[in-house]
Amino acid sequence: MPLIRSAGLRGFRATVAELGGDAEAYAHAAGLPAAALDADDMLVNDDALARTLEVAAHCLSCPDLGLRVAVRQDLGTLGPLALAIQHSPTAGDALERTSRYLFVHAEAHSLTLEADPYGQPGTVALRYDIGRGRPAPVQGTDLCLGFLHRAIITLIGPYDLRSVELPYRPRAPLTAYQDFFGAPVRIERPSVMLRMPAGLLRHPLDRGDPQLSHLALAFLAEQAARTGPGITQQVHAALVQTLGTAPAEIGAIAALLNLHPRTLQRRLRAHGTTFAAVLDDVRRAAAHRYLTGTDTPLGQVAGLLGLSEQSALTRCCRRWFGATPTAIRRASGST
Template sequence: MGTMVRAAGLRGLPGLIDALGGDGRALFERFGADASAPGTDDAVIESMTAGLILQAAATELDCPDLGLRLAGQQNISVLGPLSLAIESSDTLGEALDCATRFLFVHSPALTVEQVDDPSGRPGVVALRYGSTELEPMPPQSADLGLGLLHRSVALLAGGRYGLRSVHLPHRPLAPVARYTEFFGADVRFGQASALLRVPQALAGTPTAGGNRMLHTAALDYLSSHYPAPSVSLAARVERLITQGLGSAPVDIAAIARHLQTHPRTLQRRLSAEGAGFEQILDSVRRGAAHRLITGTSIPFTQITAMVGLTEQSALTRAVRRWFGQSPRDLRRGA
């Protein structure tokens, strides 16, 4: 099992799919997910599955700005119990510190942090949105996540907040004008990270809903109910498989040697976490295959080797099992 994210991160997506002429429930079910889950605060979904659902919907409905559309319908409430602590912060800097510290409550796979301005402009810093496991982050997921971060900052600031420019790691999925309209600033593509370049002084800006008593109570609740997680063994195994896929052995014996343990011990510890080696390997291969088939023109024979399979027929069988269609049809649809 991969890292989980609150299904509320896709809140509004099933209805948006229906409004665009698709079938939201059927699309969620195709990926083994419940279309009603985004409407709840407690349901979770694999972060990789969430990305695949979003990408499939955008492709099949010919809606390249789907991530931006969904971000435009959402607000901080999709973060569940974390949203109250953020919204009651006294300043934007305090709200960012809260998000940086407790975003794992929404998903251990996601991060948001303040970093130096990549352009080196004095008086400017960057708010970087990223993933601990999906590198590169699926483009639609990056659009959705950074779009929601932008809307959240604007909400907390009570309107425009001096956004200098936006960086996205992928090529534009929709016309560039659609991005500049959404963010209200210059958008640069093919960058190293997904981030918002903002004034350094923004951290001291009072928020629209600051409430010291409520903020303290919300932080106490988060601290007592959501202790910071340590990196699970399953996450470490998934990272090692991802790093070695297609270039190094990814069987359980090789991974166990890297972790300095016996394969049986590794399998037993994974089982205690509710995971299994073959399940993790299959999940990593599924994500890699989808990205390579739909996002590149690399020949299928080469993709077969890149996902650690020995024969193209094995790739074909696996893709049919994962996505219900052949590699050729999956690429043609993308």
């Protein structure tokens, strides 16, 4: 069961409301927890998320729903990966980092840079896959590709997109896609791709901060090393949902998962981790988000992480990031 962060549905509720629909009803019909509509860091079934988009598009008679939701998303949808992207030296580095760490956001998804399938000089293809052997869902693919296109524009401005390659025949008129992407759209192709100038990869990103880039990459590398299948991800998701609102104790999480605490700890050990390690990972991710993306007072951040006091937050940040919470916030420009 491939998992994806619920941030992938950012903007869905607002888009559905604008169209007069019921987002929670569509989520329920697709087997997606309604809580995922208003959270970023829940790990949910990738297929259920894709089905939610398809159910909504059908019920609302809105065949371009994925593109509409993409308009409401920004780089922040990618969580900690967004910071590593924004502070890359060049556009090529940003794409390489996205390719390397995209699985932290979406377990089965991948982004690869390939030679142009048509052999056009000076052109490269950015290929998006949702997992080998899985058919590309129309709305989910539209959303991911629309998000990717808009993210590139956010980083470097308008670019000379050569064409959009889709493996299916869209239900919406092709003009809707051409207007969205500002480029020709080719359908029923072998892969999902954006074809673009090769020179784009050398485009410098002037806002890059080497120190912040280093922090973001170190965080992602550590998070990736801790990522595990099955029970680890279930505990991770349960802690994300309850952090700061309920005791971060193994007994409480085991009860949520309908397991005895000793059974839960034994299963975690079988995957090479512990409850304490997963909790530490969840707290680190949340701290990074609060410190780099909000101006929430540090004492309140400590409480949101389930820490007893601000000094505990400072000790944790020194261990996680090698810097104080104030220094991390200052480096991110969130002060």
